[in-house]
Amino acid sequence: MSELEKQLSQSGIEAIQALFGEKTDEKQLQWQQTRKDFKGDITLVVFPLLRISKKSPEQTAEAIGKYLKDHSDLVEDFNVVKGFLNLSISAAFWLNFLKENTSLSNFGFKSPKSKSKVMVEYSSPNTNKPLHLGHLRNNFLGYSIANILEAEGHEVFKVQIINDRGIHICKSMLAWEKFGNGETPESSNMKGDHLVGKYYVIFDQKYKEEIAQLQEQGMDEEAAKKEAPLMKEAQQMLRKWEEGDAEVRALWEKMNGWVYDGFASTYQRMGVDFDKLYYESDTFLIGKEKVLEHEKNGLLYRKEDGSLWIDLSSEGLDDKLLLRADGTSVYMTQDIGTAIIREEEFACESYYYVVGNEQDYHFKVLALVLQKMGFKWAKGIQHLSYGMVDLPSGKMKSREGTVVDADDLMEEMKQTAARISEDLGKLDGMNDAEKEELYEMIGMGALKYFILKVDPKKQMLFNPEESVDFNGNTGPFIQYTHARIQSILRKAGKGNVENLGHSEAVENEDVDLLKSLYLFPQVVTEAAEQKSPALIANYAYDLVKTFNSFYQNTTPILKEESESIKNRRLCICELVGQTLRNAMGLIGVKLPEQM
Template sequence: MNIQDVLSEKVKEAIFTNFNVELPNVEFQPTRKDFEGDITIVVFPMLRFVKGNPERIGNQIGDYLQQHVEEVSGYNVVKGFLNVVISDAYYLRFFNTIKDIRNFGYKTNTSKEAIMVEYSSPNTNKPLHLGHIRNNLLGYSVAEIVKASGKKVYKTQIINDRGIHICKSMLAWQKYGKGETPQSTGLKGDKLVGKYYVAFDKTYKAEVTAMVAEGIAKEVAEKEAPILMEAQDMLRKWEAGDDEVVALWKKMNSWVYTGFEETYKNLGVDFDQLYFESNTYLLGKDVVADGLKKGVFYKKEDGSVWIDLTDEGLDEKIVLRSDGTAVYMTQDIGTAIQRVKDYPDVMGMVYTVGNEQDYHFKVLFLILKKLGFAWADQLHHLSYGMVDLPSGKMKSREGTVVDADDLMDDMTQTAAKIAQELGKLEDYSTEEKQELYKIIGLGALKYFILKVDPKKRILFNPEESVDFQGNTGPFIQYTYARIQSILRKAEELYLEGLENPAVQDTKQDLLDVTNEVGIQLGLHPKEKELIKQIQLFPETIKLAAENFSPALIANYTYDLVKEFNSFYQQVSILGETNDQKKMLRVQLSKKVGEVIQSAFLLLGIQVPERM
């Protein structure tokens, strides 16, 4: 039982003893820095059950806790806030229980139920861009956090590999490509295909402009431009299974998949299962037919099928056109059901999709509930805001997107420039430097995006993200590297006395953290604050998993690093003359480093041993 649970139980006892009232719950919050204490009990909510002055009630509870909880060494009351001081011995005991536990904060998966997390889900007519980066980083990190909280997780994506937008790239390549391939051009396959998506748009706009100049209404020109009519004809041929069109589709899509795989590898994300829209776009029609029989859906006079959600504050939604063809909603219904068939242990899904689809997912989840699927209560839309640049919005058709590969390369180069200015890499080989620049650059990119609440829009500034000061990835990575330097110096210090068995024993204690330390010692305030911050890690993982928010992990890590740097500035570690104190501080530094590494692993970020 943690200290908060102990206090909660004893506060309820105190209220019952003093007022003969059963308190349903106890509200806690961290103690403000300007007051003495470690945990604050909020008295004001108790006034609904207990009549009296909040300060007097707080003092009565404080007296009771000091008498009945050995970990409580003092308290003070400020208005309706009871600030409780927890003994150094409690924090030292806690620290000594976690020294040898690997993956501190992670829970072992004991559940038979799984969660499926969908992310990325790109179109195969263009390369991945900055918006996809936020999507992938969020989805991957959420999957890792949910896994760390003790659940089984499947990572998946649905690749949008069919439709008019795909045919636009295919047609433009057919017209203007002269048979060029990724091999003949040296371009990644997804970039080559994206080049022809842009080429189609240029031709289309030129045709519309020419038609308007000839006196044709713009609305008509936009619908009847010759190249668009050709693309629509190609789509009809694809749907009819035309051998030549299907062969071209397979060839160009294979180029894109190879390009995507390279980008995913460089970004550090992966998937357990891929779904393709070309295989799923007909799913759901049989579900609609079954829903019609059950009265979930209804048919209009033109033969189209709808669902009425007005009683739930939404509107009427079409699920099948009058010609019997499916809409996206139909496909999403069918795909969700298919996933549970493929993975029977899946009892919940997380869809990582931009906030422009908020309404779509409200409707989808409600339809699945009305169809009677129990797991529909465990569906979540991980809605996120757009990523903007100082230069403005991105537009795929006009070729003004920020390409994901180019951005990752630029981040590496930016990190290289800043790291070189800071120096300290003289003994690195060229390969070691390049690897370090990549770790710093990608860490900066990932942290900058993940530290922000998913729902918020982001203005991404590459230069700002690679700053070695403030709430940035490189600042945290630098602190981790500093800790590793302390540990290396500690080892060097004791290796100097290798011939002395007594010194060697001390080295074992210092570096391998096998013995309890500091139990008889008082804690420096900075040591205590650092242990308190470490103690929050498991609860932070739990909250981040419940809220599907990597930002909670990112900002926890920043707070931990700030606390460590304050500790580092105010206490001597290797210069401490008391061996017990020195041992505690080295081991405390080591544990902070491990927590940083574990937390960043959940964000998909590497930490360097040296910087």
């Protein structure tokens, strides 16, 4: 609840006491923004109060409105439409708001570390192929949610767990060994993650050939998949890895190293980072240890073949495997271990896992298993489940080559930005390096905004054609508006908040912007509660719409003759610019001075 709403609620409670003789609390007073088609700034919904007033909605609203106008300095005027009491807030209130927040670089943010410690896990890729569009959504979301939680006052640790071991990387290793002829990122001039991914694809192709061959010889498909020599070799390699075979480990380290180099440049371009990395190859054994410890207190049981299970039937779920018959650990085991280590190292209040909604069940089970093991902190585990990214052609499938590669996509966005910028030709006075930087800023801004403006929980469609259209509700639209604002401030200089009068009239266009700006701190809070960068993106878009309308439909500020209006508008411009930088910063989008 905003300060304005709090103060109005106080007055409202007084009004109800005076008019209807009953005490109420804040919860009965429902505030909302006044819709654009009506006069007023903030609206009280009076329906819930009819029980107390025992009068019609109109009469109730009328009476409260009159009381507020007479008794509150904030309320300048009011009107009633059905059960809605629309209040006009005094100019002094808006001017004071402007005065207090212009030049505040952290407008909208809470003081750092004023709230609990939290952890955000995101990205967490496999190391056998390069990152794709799905990872982009994951990374942008994770990074942004971490920013938002930090802005809300939390101390935030960003981590990821890298799935660096398993059959997937063995497949790439085997294919490279057999068909690679010693190819390296240097010799092929290919990013390491792409090179390793290439051999993952080669494995799949050769494997399919073998299956087809076996089927021709009369074997059924199921058996052929199991009996194909390549698959057997890959599994053999995995066993050797687990045994610590020096040769396999060396190859594994070499190829993972290539992948990490590739990932590092991709992460850098994405603009994301981490405070700590966990590697599955380190944590899977710890998970196994932890699980075995809990076998002793009877929580777990063994099947005849020696596999270890937990019974979740009392929670309405199936039994879950924690250790295979051969004693090796599964994904769940490893996540249990990682969670315990994290608690030991960081002791956070909440652990957020940014992972796709295909794993809803997994995280439900993970939290449950840990709680059953007696870890109270496990209640703080929250799966930030986001929807899949689909293409117009349907689902992305790596095997069918329909994945959109992250590096390619980022480069394409930049090229598009460059092409459009050059066509428009507004970059006089910028040197080539500055232009390159700008193209990157615009391309990445477009991409991040395109992905983050959608509610994370919802499945989204990525249409490549629409993503390179930089008009309308897009990142470049917001960047463009910022550039316009900065241009005004460069030419006219900043306004002076000390010269903002207290009693002067304020034009509607100015009030519209001030109302919109006033919302920002609450939007940040709401975004933190919902873990939704989309709320920030949509807010920024609304603010920009309002600003552009103001910009285009009022007298140009540079030509404004009234010093008082000019000064106020310059202050508003400054605060809009700052708010846009703060908001877009939360979703990882940079704003240019010129474009």
